[in-house]
Amino acid sequence: MHDKGLDPDVLSVADTIADLSRGVEPDPRSRARLRQELLRRHQELSAVRTQRAVDTLMSRLTGLKRLTLVAPPALAAALILSLMVWGLPIAGHAPTQAAVAARITRALARTAPTVTAWQVTINRRRGDSDLSAQCNPKLTSGQRLYFRGDRAYLWSSGTWYQITPSASQCVGGLDWAFATLPSSLSHNRFALLPGRTIDGRQTDGLRYEMTRKGTQYTSTFWVDHGTGLVLLIRRVERRAGNVVERDTAHYHYTRTT
Amino acid sequence: MEDAIESRAFTGGRDHEADDALLAEAARTNASAFGELYERYHARVYRYVFHRVGNAADAEDITAVVFMKALEALPSFQSRRSGFAPWLFRISRNSVVDHYRRGRRQDPIEDMEHQSPDADPLHHALGNERRSELHALVYDLSPDQRDVILLRFAADLSFSEIATILKKKEPAVRMLLHRGLRKLKAVMDDA
Numbered sequence: 001m002h003d004k005g006l007d008p009d010v011l012s013v014a015d016t017i018a019d020l021s022r023g024v025e026p027d028p029r030s031r032a033r034l035r036q037e038l039l040r041r042h043q044e045l046s047a048v049r050t051q052r053a054v055d056t057l058m059s060r061l062t063g064l065k066r067l068t069l070v071a072p073p074a075l076a077a078a079l080i081l082s083l084m085v086w087g088l089p090i091a092g093h094a095p096t097q098a099a100v101a102a103r104i105t106r107a108l109a110r111t112a113p114t115v116t117a118w119q120v121t122i123n124r125r126r127g128d129s130d131l132s133a134q135c136n137p138k139l140t141s142g143q144r145l146y147f148r149g150d151r152a153y154l155w156s157s158g159t160w161y162q163i164t165p166s167a168s169q170c171v172g173g174l175d176w177a178f179a180t181l182p183s184s185l186s187h188n189r190f191a192l193l194p195g196r197t198i199d200g201r202q203t204d205g206l207r208y209e210m211t212r213k214g215t216q217y218t219s220t221f222w223v224d225h226g227t228g229l230v231l232l233i234r235r236v237e238r239r240a241g242n243v244v245e246r247d248t249a250h251y252h253y254t255r256t257t
Numbered sequence: 258m259e260d261a262i263e264s265r266a267f268t269g270g271r272d273h274e275a276d277d278a279l280l281a282e283a284a285r286t287n288a289s290a291f292g293e294l295y296e297r298y299h300a301r302v303y304r305y306v307f308h309r310v311g312n313a314a315d316a317e318d319i320t321a322v323v324f325m326k327a328l329e330a331l332p333s334f335q336s337r338r339s340g341f342a343p344w345l346f347r348i349s350r351n352s353v354v355d356h357y358r359r360g361r362r363q364d365p366i367e368d369m370e371h372q373s374p375d376a377d378p379l380h381h382a383l384g385n386e387r388r389s390e391l392h393a394l395v396y397d398l399s400p401d402q403r404d405v406i407l408l409r410f411a412a413d414l415s416f417s418e419i420a421t422i423l424k425k426k427e428p429a430v431r432m433l434l435h436r437g438l439r440k441l442k443a444v445m446d447d448a
Contacts, residue, residue: 010438013445014410017438020391021411026303026317034321035295038328042288045329098282105279149275186275 100192100204101150101185107228108182109147115139115229117254118178122171126245135170145179150186152179174249178230181221184208198222198231215239229253277341285331294341295324302349304411309353309403311392319356323349343421346412350404350422394441402437405430 006014117138124131139145143156145163152163163179185206193205203222210217215237222232230251237245277294284291302323307316326348334344391411395403401423408419416434420427 006435006438010435010442013438013442016445017391017394017406017441018410020394021304021308021407023391024304024307024411026300026320027313030317031299031303034299034324035292037321038295038324039288039292041325041328042291046286046288098279102279102283149273150279151275183275186279 096192097185097190100206101182101190104185104204104223104228105147105150105182107224107226108178109228111227111229111255112145112147112152112179114255115145115253116256118175119252120170120175121250121252122174123248124171124245131171133171135175137170137175147182150182152176152182172235172247172249174233174235174247177221177233177249178251181223181230193220195225196222201225201231203231215244274340274342281331281334281341291328291331298342298345299324301412302345305346305349305407306353308391308395308407308411310356315356319349319352323352326352339421340418342412342414343418346408346414346418347422349412394444395437397444398437398440401425402433402440405433406437406441409434 117136120135120137122131122133122135124133139154140156143154146153146155154161154163163176185208188208188210190206190208193207195202195204197203202225204225205220205222207218207220209219216239218236218238220234221230223230232251233247233249235245235247235249236243237247277297280290280294284294299320303316303320306319306323307313310316310319323345327345330348334341339347391407395406398406404423405419408414408422409416414422416427416430420430423430425433
């Protein structure tokens with residue numbers, strides 16, 4: 001391992017230390033044994049955590065049973081049902097988010113190299129004024145989009161460029177939003193919404209909020225279940241609780257077969 | 258289009274960090290995701306621990322403790338506060354400290370000094386098995402220098418990851434590495 005910035009006179013020492021440090025390898029049998037033990041322990045812990053989540057839910061349901069004695073049965077049933085609907089995601093929230101984010105990122109990593117152009121139609125309402133705009137980014141024949149992890153890169157004439165939100169040249173910075181979504185998902189807590197069909201495609205609904213300098217932004221993404229491509233974004237900007245701007249962006253993609 | 262896009266070296270380091278964080282999130286409920294993290298980090302943790310304690314038996318025990326602790330603490334891991342690697346190696350570092358604090362086993366270098374008080378520890382170490390050499394070499398460094406060198410070379414961590422573990426600034430970590438290497442060079446030149 002060569003460290004940039006090291007003085008030349010200590011480079012040989014650094015090489016020696018790196019060499020010595022790699023001269024040690026764990027015993028493969030111990031390594032395999034420990035792996036087995038850990039996976040077994042993982043199962044035990046998962047079972048305990050699941051049971052704990054169920055117990056928490058059941059204790060709430062037990063509490064509600066008392067309500068059935070004094071409230072009309074229909075009201076009690078509605079309350080129990082709503083508690084189950086709200087209670088279940090509490091137990092599986094973070095893992096589900098991570099799984100959905102990972103699935104979208106994987107799908108997008110497969111799809112991105114096939115995208116050659118896209119059209120973004122933006123409708124903005126700010127106060128009483130409306131604005132419509134259309135952006136048509138197009139890649140040249142030597143350009144292609146790729147993902148590594150949750151980051152999008154443009155390969156162009158032998159050079160890699162990382163796509164960041166600052167790459168935008170369109171109203172509201174929405175032209176590259178589909179490419180920066182995986183990174184946004186890994187850095188923001190987001191809520192999953194029930195899926196819906198857009199342009200005949202089944203989508204995942206995702207929503208996250210962020211606040212910057214007193215302004216709150218709520219972004220809702222509808223993402224094609226199969227390709228990971230964003231089909232629709234709705235963004236609401238609020239200040240002091242009041243809506244100051246609404247953006248809606250529709251996406252259409254041109255892809256190689 | 259390119260002008261508006263930030264050009265970056267394609268190092269992949271940050272990708273790997275994000276990938277690990279995602280895997281760690283999944284590993285809370287998914288055993289095979291935890292298995293993947295184990296495969297990625299086992300050798301690095303073992304090497305770091307080995308060179309801290311100087312013998313394979315203790316290194317194996319402590320490595321097992323590290324991964325058991327990590328498994329149990331996984332629900333509290335927050336990728337936004339620190340990456341997975343700094344989190345895991347902080348557990349590793351604390352486990353080594355606990356090992357010495359419990360005094361279960363005498364430091365082998367101290368054993369050597371007892372056997373031969375007049376001898377130079379470095380001379381002894383170089384005469385020993387090669388795999389104990391690094392432990393002997395770093396023994397005379399300050400605790401911070403030793404940590405930086407082992408986290409850098411044995412654990413393959415970046416400067417920013419080491420800075421997170423040691424709660425120091427990156428330039429301070431680089432300085433510690435530099436000074437540690439200079440000290441080692443002096444020892445090696447004298448040997």
